[in-house]
């Protein structure tokens with residue numbers, strides 16, 4: 001029995017099979033992954049109107065992830081909370097209420113707000129949403145809505161704005177809170193054939209959490225990097241981490257990233273496929289050369 005590699009280049013068929021094996025291995029290693037940087041904007045950083053405690057500490061962590069894993073990410077998407085000055089989530093728009101109060105907002109089937117309807121036609125409530133009221137934040141074209149100057153950005157990065165419909169909030173980078181409208185995020189990820197998303201940013205218990213939930217629901221392999229995120233409410237951190245875990249979202253540390261992303265499901269499938277191909281090539285060549 002002559003091992004196939006002795007004269008493999010004299011046999012076109014085996015050469016072809018070897019190329020298939022090699023290219024599928026390359027495909028496995030380069031299974032497309034996107035980095036989603038959620039709402040790293042001045043309004044959520046120290047000094048901002050909705051400052052998240054220690055939020056500035058995540059910026060070097062995110063910059064490091066980008067520097068250390070440049071080859072890992074096919075693309076990086078920044079989401080940007082982008083609200084009208086009179087956005088429905090602002091406590092200032094609800095007389096008698098303060099920031100962090102919760103109100104019920106009711107919407108019709110098209111996502112129109114019923115609460116303050118001025119039209120004579122009755123509004124049929126399709127969905128009631130508990131809305132936490134926030135201080136005014138991330139208002140369109142203000143300094144608060146700008147990305148932090150300290151976060152590294154590249155000209156090829158993509159920005160996805162959310163929360164610009166004045167009557168409904170949008171925590172997730174994919175859908176508004178009622179699921180009525182979607183952003184372009186899913187289309188962007190699809191056009192780059194992304195299978196895995198790694199999520200960092202603010203805030204862990206709101207926009208990061210809801211972005212991760214939607215990403216998982218839509219079918220992505222999802223990683224949330226906890227040390228590259230901070231919660232609005234530290235008391236809720238464990239609850240959201242446990243919930244993400246239960247839903248198959250990988251909650252990881254930035255130090256575990258390389259190992260964990262490369263051992264994702266699609267990598268494993270391709271890897272085992274490569275091994276099976278190698279074995280088949282070996283058996284086929286052995287039979288031919290007996």
Ligand code: VGL
Pocket residue numbers: 039044081134171202203204205206207208
């Ligand atoms: C966020 C509250 C309100 C967030 C945005 O980015 O987590 N939280 N708007």
Ligand code: ZN
Pocket residue numbers: 081083089137138163
């Ligand atoms: Zn907001």
